[in-house]
Amino acid sequence: MMVYALKRAVLGLAIMLTISMAVFALTNIASDPAIAIAGEGATATDVEAVRQRYGFDRPVVERYAEWLGHAVRGDFGMSYRQQRPVARVVLERFPVTFTLACLALGFSLALALPLAMFAALWPNSMIDRFAVLTALVAQAVPTFWLSLLGILVFSVELGWLPVSGSTSFVHYILPAACLGFFAMPAILRLTRAGLLEVLEADYIRTARAKGLRTPTILVKHALRNAIIPVVSIASVQFGYLLSGSVIVETIFAMQGIGYLAWESVSSADLPVVQALVLVTAFFYVLLTLFADILNAWLDPRIRIA
Amino acid sequence: MTAPLLKVDDLHVRIGARDRQVHAVRGISFEIARGETLSIVGESGCGKSMTSLAVMGLLPRTARRESHGISIDGARIDGLSDRAMSDLRGLKLAMIFQEPMTALNPVYTIGNQLEEAYRRHNPAAARGDARARAVYLLEKVGITAASERLNQYPHQLSGGLRQRVMIAMALMCGPDLIIADEPTTALDVTIQAQILRLLRDLQTEFNLSILLITHDLGIVARTADKVAVMYAGEFVETGTAREVFNAPAHPYTRGLLAAIPVPGKTERGGKLAAIPGTVPSLTDHLEGCSFFGRCSRAVPDCALGHVALTEPSAGRAWRCRRPYLEEAAHQGGALS
Ligand SMILES: Nc1ncnc2c1ncn2[C@@H]1O[C@H](COP(=O)(O)OP(=O)(O)O)[C@@H](O)[C@H]1O
Ligand code: SF4
Ligand SMILES: [Mg+2]
Numbered sequence: 017m018m019v020y021a022l023k024r025a026v027l028g029l030a031i032m033l034t035i036s037m038a039v040f041a042l043t044n045i046a047s048d049p050a051i052a053i054a055g056e057g058a059t060a061t062d063v064e065a066v067r068q069r070y071g072f073d074r075p076v077v078e079r080y081a082e083w084l085g086h087a088v089r090g091d092f093g094m095s096y097r098q099q100r101p102v103a104r105v106v107l108e109r110f111p112v113t114f115t116l117a118c119l120a121l122g123f124s125l126a127l128a129l130p131l132a133m134f135a136a137l138w139p140n141s142m143i144d145r146f147a148v149l150t151a152l153v154a155q156a157v158p159t160f161w162l163s164l165l166g167i168l169v170f171s172v173e174l175g176w177l178p179v180s181g182s183t184s185f186v187h188y189i190l191p192a193a194c195l196g197f198f199a200m201p202a203i204l205r206l207t208r209a210g211l212l213e214v215l216e217a218d219y220i221r222t223a224r225a226k227g228l229r230t231p232t233i234l235v236k237h238a239l240r241n242a243i244i245p246v247v248s249i250a251s252v253q254f255g256y257l258l259s260g261s262v263i264v265e266t267i268f269a270m271q272g273i274g275y276l277a278w279e280s281v282s283s284a285d286l287p288v289v290q291a292l293v294l295v296t297a298f299f300y301v302l303l304t305l306f307a308d309i310l311n312a313w314l315d316p317r318i319r320i321a
Numbered sequence: 322m323t324a325p326l327l328k329v330d331d332l333h334v335r336i337g338a339r340d341r342q343v344h345a346v347r348g349i350s351f352e353i354a355r356g357e358t359l360s361i362v363g364e365s366g367c368g369k370s371m372t373s374l375a376v377m378g379l380l381p382r383t384a385r386r387e388s389h390g391i392s393i394d395g396a397r398i399d400g401l402s403d404r405a406m407s408d409l410r411g412l413k414l415a416m417i418f419q420e421p422m423t424a425l426n427p428v429y430t431i432g433n434q435l436e437e438a439y440r441r442h443n444p445a446a447a448r449g450d451a452r453a454r455a456v457y458l459l460e461k462v463g464i465t466a467a468s469e470r471l472n473q474y475p476h477q478l479s480g481g482l483r484q485r486v487m488i489a490m491a492l493m494c495g496p497d498l499i500i501a502d503e504p505t506t507a508l509d510v511t512i513q514a515q516i517l518r519l520l521r522d523l524q525t526e527f528n529l530s531i532l533l534i535t536h537d538l539g540i541v542a543r544t545a546d547k548v549a550v551m552y553a554g555e556f557v558e559t560g561t562a563r564e565v566f567n568a569p570a571h572p573y574t575r576g577l578l579a580a581i582p583v584p585g586k587t588e589r590g591g592k593l594a595a596i597p598g599t600v601p602s603l604t605d606h607l608e609g610c611s612f613f614g615r616c617s618r619a620v621p622d623c624a625l626g627h628v629a630l631t632e633p634s635a636g637r638a639w640r641c642r643r644p645y646l647e648e649a650a651h652q653g654g655a656l657s
Contacts (some may be wrong), residue, residue, distance in 0.1 A: 227412060
């Protein structure tokens, strides 16, 4: 188990390094940051001045090494726009997005798992059809549209929930639900299909032959096997949630990293964008690592080769 | 004599939608006394598994069971709800399946799966009891270092070991009847023999009744007290093992006997004397003898009506219009 986790961690590290190179290359080689900072209408001398001031005239490899060295110590430079350390800008926004994504994932799991279980237990029943239809609708409805609809109904008409902001728990309910609804279909479909397959397995018949009752069979013997692929997809979904939060945070004016990303991109605040991509990627890698380890714990065939 | 341990009366199993249904089991009846082995033999697809699952109450969702009664120890079980039936499964009757590789749950240890069977029917038992019982039975089925095995997962064991675990699992609550559906088909020949010997030893020790399902008459010869030869959903010949082997009456039984590989005589891996032709489709109503197309003794009359069972004495019967009666079987020598 430890060896397995260690192997995965090393792989994650390698992925992180690759991503950091890509991020640096995209922001420093593919575009000229000096031009972006100097702004529209700047003369060639202005651009050259910026280039020298920020050190853009030095070799790329040297700049990358320096940047990476700082980055691993949490130093991402200064935000051009806010003139504050990038790390602080990102860090103060991170909890909002993290809370939002966790709540959204929790919401979609709470909806998808029971629905998938009942659907698989009684295939082609009313509840199965309802589950399939729900997944189809959730798939088809764009997040921004659902968010606006949610605001109209729950905030404007009924007045139950606040329209925007991220200052208290109630502010999270509507955005988390909208975001979670978007992640739900994949989890629902995969769990349902997995359970349907697992319920046909020989070991389920063995469990019944022992006299075990249906709830025990479903939860102990079927769900644990069916959930293994779901863990992987849920971690991927969590990544989608992070990116989906750009839309939701913007609509609900929540001060998270999604909103920050939108602000920074529109004002060419390069260090912040770099840090955001890197942090999101890091988080994503961490999540995949966590999913791999969880799966190894769930499935001894992964753990004990 | 007291009531037989298992009595099945006129069992039918139909699978699928009414318009395209498979009539897999077509009115079979049998009894098994305490401590006795009945073997149901027949080619693949003749309805053996459906018969065993019907007795266990484990038929697939699309299958329907009808009968004039299934009883254990004289008590009817055919009317029981699935919940009431689950109280008997594992406790009164247990099952061993064909595929040891997939019959155990890959994500739980052997110990967990053994103990769970015990605790299901002994909820008040002390914690250590289930474990002690598991170790005891693993040793009984010939697994060494039993207490270490409990912490292993199915994928760490070979097929033969897994089948031993399955047998131990079936015995956890001390059932009266074991239904073994092709328990050795997936195993190597040497392992097959070991498992069969094990089943026979356990039967003597625990006074078990066994319903042994197989397509291999060679296995039957070594284990069964009584034999029922099944063809296209029906029993075509029944009797004691001695009667069926020494004086097979039905042409199909003779065909199966001729197909038993004889050590020394049949080449290893060589072709067996298979019965030519194919099994009739079980979707249709069968007119005449179901073996008609493949039978070397057939006369035109055989294609008409339904061939009734001839039962000269209790338990001895055949379903044939031109049975072999006086002539002795040209059997190989698998039996002595
Ligand atoms: N799930 C199913 N749906 C439809 N037909 C089936 C199903 N399972 C088995 N059958 C049919 O029922 C008949 C008996 O099957 P089975 O009892 O498994 O045979 P055996 O165990 O003797 O090989 C076969 O003809 C098979 O095609
Ligand atoms: S009834 Fe006729 S066709 Fe059928 S097995 Fe007997 S001899 Fe053959
Ligand atoms: Mg079978």
